[in-house]
Amino acid sequence: MRFLFxxxxxxxxxxxxDGVQMFWYALLGIVxxxxxxxxxEYLMGQMVFILIYAIIGLGLMLLIGFTGQISLGHAAFLAVxxxxxxxxQAKGMPFVVSIVLxxxxxxxxxxxxxxxxxxxxxxxxxxxxxxxGFIAEEVITRWEHVTGGNSGKQLKQxxxxxxxxxxxxxxxxxxLGLVVIILLGMINLMRSPTGRAFxxxxxxxxxxxxxxxxxxxxxxxxxxxxxxxxGVAGALYGHxxxxxxxxxxxxxxxxxxxxxxxxxxxxxxxxxxxxAAFIIALPQLIVFAKDVLPPAIGQQTGLQPTVFGLxxxxxxIFEPLGIYGRWVKIRTYFSLFPFYRRGMFKRQKSxxxxxxxx
Amino acid sequence: xxxxxxxxxxxxxxxxxxxxxALGFVLIYKATETVNxxxxxxxxxGGFFAYTATTLIGLPYWVGIILALIAMALFGMLTERIxxxxxxxxxxxxVVMVTIGVGYVARGVVTMxxxxxxxxxxxxxxxxxxxxxxGGAALALDQLMIIVDTAVLCLxxxxxxxxxxxxxxxxxxxxxxxxxxxxxxxxxxxxxLIWGLSxxxxxxxxxxxxxxxxxxxxxxxxxxxAFPAAVVGGFGSxxxxxxxxxxxxxxxxxxxxxxxxxxxxxxxxxxVLLVLMFKPSGLFGEKLRKxx
Amino acid sequence: xxxxxxxxxxIQFGGVKAVTNVSFEVQQGEVFTIIGPNGAGKTxxxxxxxxxxxxxxxxxxxxxxxxxxMTPHRVANLGIARTFQNIELxxxxxxxxxxxxxxxxxxxxxxxxxxLFMPSVRRAEIEHREAVEKVIDFxxxxxxxxxxxxxxxxxxxxxxxxxxxxxxxxxxxLLDEPSSGLNPEETDDMAFWIEDIKKDLGVTVLMVxxxxxxxxxxxxxxxxxxQGEMLSIGTSREVQSDPKVIEAYLGKPE
Numbered sequence: 089m090r091f092l093f094x095x096x097x098x099x100x101x102x103x104x105x106d107g108v109q110m111f112w113y114a115l116l117g118i119v120x121x122x123x124x125x126x127x128x129e130y131l132m133g134q135m136v137f138i139l140i141y142a143i144i145g146l147g148l149m150l151l152i153g154f155t156g157q158i159s160l161g162h163a164a165f166l167a168v169x170x171x172x173x174x175x176x177q178a179k180g181m182p183f184v185v186s187i188v189l190x191x192x193x194x195x196x197x198x199x200x201x202x203x204x205x206x207x208x209x210x211x212x213x214x215x216x217x218x219x220x221g222f223i224a225e226e227v228i229t230r231w232e233h234v235t236g237g238n239s240g241k242q243l244k245q246x247x248x249x250x251x252x253x254x255x256x257x258x259x260x261x262x263x264l265g266l267v268v269i270i271l272l273g274m275i276n277l278m279r280s281p282t283g284r285a286f287x288x289x290x291x292x293x294x295x296x297x298x299x300x301x302x303x304x305x306x307x308x309x310x311x312x313x314x315x316x317x318x319g320v321a322g323a324l325y326g327h328x329x330x331x332x333x334x335x336x337x338x339x340x341x342x343x344x345x346x347x348x349x350x351x352x353x354x355x356x357x358x359x360x361x362x363x364a365a366f367i368i369a370l371p372q373l374i375v376f377a378k379d380v381l382p383p384a385i386g387q388q389t390g391l392q393p394t395v396f397g398l399x400x401x402x403x404x405i406f407e408p409l410g411i412y413g414r415w416v417k418i419r420t421y422f423s424l425f426p427f428y429r430r431g432m433f434k435r436q437k438s439x440x441x442x443x444x445x446x
Numbered sequence: 447x448x449x450x451x452x453x454x455x456x457x458x459x460x461x462x463x464x465x466x467x468a469l470g471f472v473l474i475y476k477a478t479e480t481v482n483x484x485x486x487x488x489x490x491x492g493g494f495f496a497y498t499a500t501t502l503i504g505l506p507y508w509v510g511i512i513l514a515l516i517a518m519a520l521f522g523m524l525t526e527r528i529x530x531x532x533x534x535x536x537x538x539x540x541v542v543m544v545t546i547g548v549g550y551v552a553r554g555v556v557t558m559x560x561x562x563x564x565x566x567x568x569x570x571x572x573x574x575x576x577x578x579x580x581g582g583a584a585l586a587l588d589q590l591m592i593i594v595d596t597a598v599l600c601l602x603x604x605x606x607x608x609x610x611x612x613x614x615x616x617x618x619x620x621x622x623x624x625x626x627x628x629x630x631x632x633x634x635x636x637x638x639l640i641w642g643l644s645x646x647x648x649x650x651x652x653x654x655x656x657x658x659x660x661x662x663x664x665x666x667x668x669x670x671x672a673f674p675a676a677v678v679g680g681f682g683s684x685x686x687x688x689x690x691x692x693x694x695x696x697x698x699x700x701x702x703x704x705x706x707x708x709x710x711x712x713x714x715x716x717x718v719l720l721v722l723m724f725k726p727s728g729l730f731g732e733k734l735r736k737x738x
Numbered sequence: 739x740x741x742x743x744x745x746x747x748x749i750q751f752g753g754v755k756a757v758t759n760v761s762f763e764v765q766q767g768e769v770f771t772i773i774g775p776n777g778a779g780k781t782x783x784x785x786x787x788x789x790x791x792x793x794x795x796x797x798x799x800x801x802x803x804x805x806x807x808m809t810p811h812r813v814a815n816l817g818i819a820r821t822f823q824n825i826e827l828x829x830x831x832x833x834x835x836x837x838x839x840x841x842x843x844x845x846x847x848x849x850x851x852x853x854l855f856m857p858s859v860r861r862a863e864i865e866h867r868e869a870v871e872k873v874i875d876f877x878x879x880x881x882x883x884x885x886x887x888x889x890x891x892x893x894x895x896x897x898x899x900x901x902x903x904x905x906x907x908x909x910x911x912l913l914d915e916p917s918s919g920l921n922p923e924e925t926d927d928m929a930f931w932i933e934d935i936k937k938d939l940g941v942t943v944l945m946v947x948x949x950x951x952x953x954x955x956x957x958x959x960x961x962x963x964x965q966g967e968m969l970s971i972g973t974s975r976e977v978q979s980d981p982k983v984i985e986a987y988l989g990k991p992e
Binding site: 152158207215219222388392396397400401404408 | 551552718
C-alpha cells in the first residue's frame with residue numbers, strides 16, 4: 089500500500105501519479121514494442137485488430153463513458169472512415185492525408201448527426217442513432233458509383249512515407265503509434281476544462297448548465313470527436329481487411345462496438361482497451377474451446393452469440409464497471425493484502441431512479 | 447384503386463405486427479423504464495414455440511398457439527426474475543444493454559436447439575393460401591387474420607387494464623412506482639407479470655407474422671421497426687404504439703411501391719428521425735421535465 | 739439601476755398557475771430570503787432565474803440586463819450561481835473535479851491547446867486549482883478534496899455544492915434550501931458560512947429556506963409566498979408577524 093502526499097498542484101495534473109506508476113507504464117511500453125519478436129504472425133494480426141478496436145473503444149468511451157450520450161449507429165462512422173480511405177487511396181492520396189480526411193469526413197458525419205440529436209436523450213438518442221445507422225448502410229449500398237454498392241471496394245496496402253505496410257508486424261507498429269497518439273490527446277482533453285464539461289454533462293445536465301456549460305456545444309464536440317476517431321479506426325479497418333462492403337457496417341457491428349465499452353468498463357481509458365481486447369479475443373477463445381467441448385455444443389454457430397450475450401449480462405449484473413472494475417479490485421486486493429474486505433467496493437443500491445427526467 | 451387498397455391492406459397487416467411488438471416495448475417501458483431490445487427476439491421465440499407445438503408435436507393450431515403464449519409468458523417472467531431484477535435501479539442504458547445481451551443469447555440458443563437450428567420453418571395455419579376478394583383487391587386470409595387478431599387482442603388488453611385488479615395495479619405501478627408500493631401493490635411481482643404479458647404479446651406477434659415471413663432465428667430483427675412505431679406513438683402510450691405501428695406499416699407499404707428501390711427498408715427510420723426532430727414527444731407522448 | 743429585479747413573473751404549467759405576478763428586487767450585498775409553505779412556488783422562481791423554464795410573462799433583470807430569453811448557460815457567465823434543493827452534484831467525479839467545473843466560465847484555453855496540453859493549459863489548470871483551494875479552505879473541505887462525491891455523506895455534499903457555486907465567483911448566489919437535511923450543528927455552520935459569504939466575499943445571496951431560525955438569523959429581507967402569489971415583504975420580523983403569513987401557514991383562526 090502506497091500513500092501519495094500531494095504537495096504540488098502539478099501532482100494532480102501530470103500524466104503519471106508517481107515514479108512507480110511511470111515504471112509500470114514504461115515496462116508495458118517495452119513489452120508492447122517487443123511483442124512482434126515473440127508472437128507469431130497470426131497473433132500479430134489479432135493484435136492489430138485489438139488496436140483498431142481500441143481506437144473505436146476510445147471514441148465511444150468519449151461519447152458514452154465520459155459524456156453519457158449513447159450511440160447505436162457508430163458503424164456508420166466506421167464506414168465513412170473506411171470508404172473515405174478507400175476512395176482517397178484510389179485517387180493516389182498519401183496515407184497521412186487520407187487518414188486525416190477519413191477522420192474529418194467521419195467527424196463531419198458525426199456533426200451532422202450530432203446537431204439534431206442534441207435535444208434527444210437516453211433511449212431517444214439510441215433510437216435516432218440506430219435509425220441513422222440503417223439509413224447510412226442503405227445509402228452506401230445504393231450509391232454505387234462511389235462506394236461500389238454490394239460488390240464492395242478493394243484497398244491496397246498502406247504506403248506510409250515510402251514504407252509499404254505489407255505485414256502485420258508493420259501494421260501493428262503503425263496502429264500502436266496511432267493508439268498512443270490518440271490516447272495522449274484524450275487524456276489531455278480529459279484533464280482540461282473540456283473533459284470536465286463532458287463529465288458534468290454525463291452526471292447532471294441541469295447542473296452543468298447552471299455552471300455555465302454550453303450543453304449543445306460540448307455534446308457536439310463529443311459527438312464529432314467520437315465519430316472522427318471511429319473514422320480513423322475505419323480507415324485502418326479497411327486496410328486490414330483489404331476489402332469493404334456495406335454489410336460489414338450493419339447494426340450488429342454498432343451494437344458490438346457499444347457493448348465493448350460496457351464490458352471494458354464505463355468511464356475509463358483502460359476500459360476501452362480491455363473491451364477491445366475482449367471483443368477480439370472472445371471468438372478466438374471460442375474456436376479454442378470448440379476442440380475441448382463435445383461436438384454437439386462445440387460445432388454450433390450459435391455458440392458465439394450465446395457466450396457473448398451471457399458474458400455481457402454477467403458483467404452488467406456482477407461487475408457494472410466492467411473488466412476495468414475487476415482489474416481495480418484485483419489490484420487493490422494485492423496492494424492491501426491481507427486486509428482486503430469483500431464489502432470494499434459495495435455499491436449503494438438505489439431503488440428505481442428515474443432516468444426519464446434526466 | 448385496387449392497387450391502393452392492396453397496399454393499404456398489406457401495410458395495415460404488417461403494421462399490426464409492428465404495433466404488437468411496440469406494445470410490448472411500451473408495456474415494459476411504462477412499468478420499469480426499461481427499453482427491451484430483446485422484444486423482437488421474444489417474438490422470434492414465440493414463433494419457434496408455436497412451430498414446436500403445432501408442427502413438431504402436432505397439436506391443433508389453436509391449442510398449440512395458446513400453449514406457446516403461456517410458455518412465452520413464463521419465459522418472460524423468468525427472464526425478468528433472473529437477469530433484470532438484479533439490475534433494477536441501475537442507469538437506464540445499463541438495463542438496455544442487459545436486454546441486448548438477452549437478445550444475443552436468445553438468437554444463439556435457438557440455433558443450437560435440436561429441431562430448430564438455423565433453418566427457416568413454416569407454421570401451417572388453417573387459413574393458409576386462402577384469398578378474399580374485396581373491391582378488386584385480393585387479400586390473403588393470413589393477413590386478414592393478423593388484423594382481426596390484433597384488434598381482438600387490443601380489446602382484451604383494454605378490458606384487462608380497465609377492469610381487472612392486476613391490470614389496474616399495473617397501471618398504478620407505471621404511473622408512480624413508489625406510491626403504488628405504499629398502497630400495498632407488490633411492485634416487483636407486478637414487474638414480473640408485466641414482462642410475462644409483454645413476452646406473450648410479442649409471441650403473439652411472432653405467431654401472426656409466421657405465415658408471412660416464416661420462422662427463423664433472425665426473424666426478431668423485424669422487431670427493430672417497432673422502435674420507430676413506438677417513438678412515433680410517443681414512447682409511453684399504449685394507443686400510441688398501435689397507431690404508430692399502423693403508420694409505420696402503411697408508410698413502408700406505400701414507400702415500397704411508389705418510391706425507388708431501397709426506400710422500403712429505411713422508410714420507417716426516416717419517419718422516426720423526422721418525428722424525433724420535430725415532435726420528440728411523438729403523437730401521444732407526454733412531456734416530462736426533471737424536477738430540481 | 740437595481741442589482742437584481744424580477745418584474746411581474748408568472749408561469750403556468752398546463753392550467754396550473756405555479757407563480758403569479760411576483761415582483762421583487764434584491765439589493766447588492768444583502769441576504770434576501772423567500773419563504774412559503776410547500777408548493778408556494780419558491781423553487782419555481784429559482785428555476786425561472788436559471789432559465790430552466792421560460793416564464794409565461796414577466797421579466798428578470800440582473801445588473802440592468804434582461805436575462806429572460808438568454809440561453810441558460812449564460813446565466814452563470816453573468817455571475818449568478820445556484821445550488822439545488824435535492825443536490826445535483828456530479829456524482830462520479832471527485833470533489834476537486836466538481837469544484838473545478840465551477841470554474842468553467844473562467845476557461846480561457848482553446849480546444850486544440852487542451853488536446854496538446856500546451857503550457858498555457860497547464861498554467862491555467864494550476865490557477866484554477868489555486869482559486870478552488872481558497873474555496874476548499876473557506877468551507878473546510880480539505881479532508882474530502884480527492885474523495886468521490888458518490889461516497890460522501892449528505893451533509894458534506896451540501897457543502898460541496900455550496901463550494902461549487904462559490905467557485906463560479908458569483909455576484910449573486912441562489913441557495914435552494916441550504917439547511918434541508920442537515921443536523922443542527924451543520925445548520926449552524928451553514929448560517930456562519932452564509933454570513934461570511936455576505937460579509938467577507940461580498941456576495942449577494944438570494945435564498946429559499948424553511949428553517950425560520952436560520953432565516954431570521956441571516957436574512958436582511960424576506961419575501962413570503964403562498965400558492966404562487968406574494969403575501970408579504972419586509973424584514974424577517976415584519977413578515978413573521980404579518981397576519982396574512984400566519985394564516986397561510988396555520989390556517990384561518992376560527
